[in-house]
Amino acid sequence: MATELGIALLGAGTVGATVARELEVHADRLAARSGGPLVLRRVAERDPGRARQLAARGVTVDAEAAAAVAAPDVDIVVELLGGLEPAGTLLDAALQRGLGIVTANKAVIATAGHRLVEAVQPASGGLAFEAAVGAAIPVLAVLRDSLRGDEVRRITAVINGTTNHILGRLEAGDDFDRAVADAQERGYAEANPTNDLDGHDAAQKLCILAWFAMGAEVHPDQVQRRGIRDIDPADIVAAARLGSVIRLVARVERSGAGLALSVQPTLVPRSGHPLSDLEGADNAIVVESDLAGRLVLRGRGAGAEAAASAVLSDIVAVARARRAGREVPQPPAAPVPIQDGEVSETAAWLRVRVDGRPDASAVVVEALARGGVVVEQIGPGGSGVELVVLTRSATRAALDRSLTALEALGVPVKVVQHLDRLGATA
Numbered sequence: 001m002a003t004e005l006g007i008a009l010l011g012a013g014t015v016g017a018t019v020a021r022e023l024e025v026h027a028d029r030l031a032a033r034s035g036g037p038l039v040l041r042r043v044a045e046r047d048p049g050r051a052r053q054l055a056a057r058g059v060t061v062d063a064e065a066a067a068a069v070a071a072p073d074v075d076i077v078v079e080l081l082g083g084l085e086p087a088g089t090l091l092d093a094a095l096q097r098g099l100g101i102v103t104a105n106k107a108v109i110a111t112a113g114h115r116l117v118e119a120v121q122p123a124s125g126g127l128a129f130e131a132a133v134g135a136a137i138p139v140l141a142v143l144r145d146s147l148r149g150d151e152v153r154r155i156t157a158v159i160n161g162t163t164n165h166i167l168g169r170l171e172a173g174d175d176f177d178r179a180v181a182d183a184q185e186r187g188y189a190e191a192n193p194t195n196d197l198d199g200h201d202a203a204q205k206l207c208i209l210a211w212f213a214m215g216a217e218v219h220p221d222q223v224q225r226r227g228i229r230d231i232d233p234a235d236i237v238a239a240a241r242l243g244s245v246i247r248l249v250a251r252v253e254r255s256g257a258g259l260a261l262s263v264q265p266t267l268v269p270r271s272g273h274p275l276s277d278l279e280g281a282d283n284a285i286v287v288e289s290d291l292a293g294r295l296v297l298r299g300r301g302a303g304a305e306a307a308a309s310a311v312l313s314d315i316v317a318v319a320r321a322r323r324a325g326r327e328v329p330q331p332p333a334a335p336v337p338i339q340d341g342e343v344s345e346t347a348a349w350l351r352v353r354v355d356g357r358p359d360a361s362a363v364v365v366e367a368l369a370r371g372g373v374v375v376e377q378i379g380p381g382g383s384g385v386e387l388v389v390l391t392r393s394a395t396r397a398a399l400d401r402s403l404t405a406l407e408a409l410g411v412p413v414k415v416v417q418h419l420d421r422l423g424a425t426a
């Protein structure tokens with residue numbers, strides 16, 4: 001009979017409570033798959049009500065998470081607190097004790113994941129974090145295990161369910177505040193939705209994808225990031241008129257000059273593009289590589305059960321590795337050059353207010369050309385006082401210069417909105 005492995009669960013919130021339930025309900029299935037029993041011995045939980053329920057099931061409840069990590073009967077720590085601290089310090093302590101670790105914490109993994117992986121002790125079982133990106137979508141496993149011989153050139157993804165849901169509500173006619181409230185009521189957005197709305201969450205996940213896809217050690221500060229707070233219902237209507245939707249798109253692309261990393265509200269063609277028809281908190285990740293070509297991974301990117309699916313899979317993997325005296329492997333990462341705005345490129349979409357000026361199109365095309373941006377298409381917006389402009393791909397710096405040139409024309413020409421734009425295949 002294989003020996004039991006003791007688990008300490010840090011945080012019994014949305015995901016943690018589901019993981020605790022599954023460890024109990026499906027104990028036999030998980031034991032069979034991990035080579036022996038897994039026993040939930042400790043839970044760090046501050047809420048007295050939840051603590052009482054867990055204690056009634058024979059679990060030791062620690063108000064201090066550090067006590068659960070230090071407990072002698074623990075082999076694997078499952079961190080589901082979220083946020084940088086105290087999670088980071090607790091993971092360091094677990095590593096020092098030679099414990100196996102599973103976490104869903106994208107903030108810690110995006111900023112300190114490489115260091116933590118290097119600090120994994122031999123035979124501990126290792127450190128696994130599939131739930132940190134795309135919840136139920138096994139994208140890290142695919143990048144790490146299935147594309148070992150490929151060179152991944154580009155990833156284009158919708159990896160934040162909250163903003164996806166909010167943009168969907170705007171399409172359905174809600175105003176911004178109502179759409180945010182709806183995301184909160186459904187449990188997608190936190191009480192303070194800043195991380196989602198301002199693109200921090202997506203930037204953290206993009207850094208983890210860049211690590212697994214391209215071996216790149218990158219920090220969220222290196223991502224050219226813009227959130228969705230200034231997306232107006234009028235933008236949604238104007239995009240729809242062009243057969244497009246607006247999504248918060250995360251992109252990483254490799255070129256000779258290094259990596260370009262961005263999280264930007266982006267126009268996506270509605271027809272045929274894998275990022276356009278996502279519902280609610282669904283995520284999709286498009287991976288392009290030299291040999292496999294184009295892979296599309298999509299599924300539930302948030303939610304208690306979707307995240308628990310990935311966490312439980314990692315628990316099984318870490319338990320098996322620990323029993324075998326190994327560690328689950330994670331890919332190496334090294335610093336890479338990052339493209340600045342003078343190099344990284346995007347096509348763009350502009351709404352320009354011109355108030356019926358008769359020579360408006362020519363003036364706008366000329367001003368954009370002065371900044372080095374070529375117009376692909378220009379035409380009247382719905383209101384008649386606006387032009388909608390599609391540009392060819394240009395560097396972000398050229399786009400900035402062109403926008404400045406447009407603004408310099410003064411009243412009545414004004415850039416109302418400008419967004420990145422994807423083609424049908426990009």
Ligand SMILES: NC(=O)c1ccc[n+]([C@@H]2O[C@H](COP(=O)([O-])OP(=O)(O)OC[C@H]3O[C@@H](n4cnc5c(N)ncnc54)[C@H](OP(=O)(O)O)[C@@H]3O)[C@@H](O)[C@H]2O)c1
Nearest residue numbers: 011012013014015016046080081082104105135302303307
């Ligand atoms: N929810 C999802 O759909 C999803 C998907 C993928 C990944 N994740 C990740 O999974 C992790 C957990 O997310 P969640 O949605 O389950 O969050 P959550 O519902 O807020 O749960 C976190 C739990 O940890 C507790 N906690 C926080 N700090 C603590 C501390 N110092 N000591 C003891 N308990 C503490 C919280 O207690 P209080 O209530 O007292 O603060 C809460 O019960 C995060 O890293 C998140 O990014 C979540």
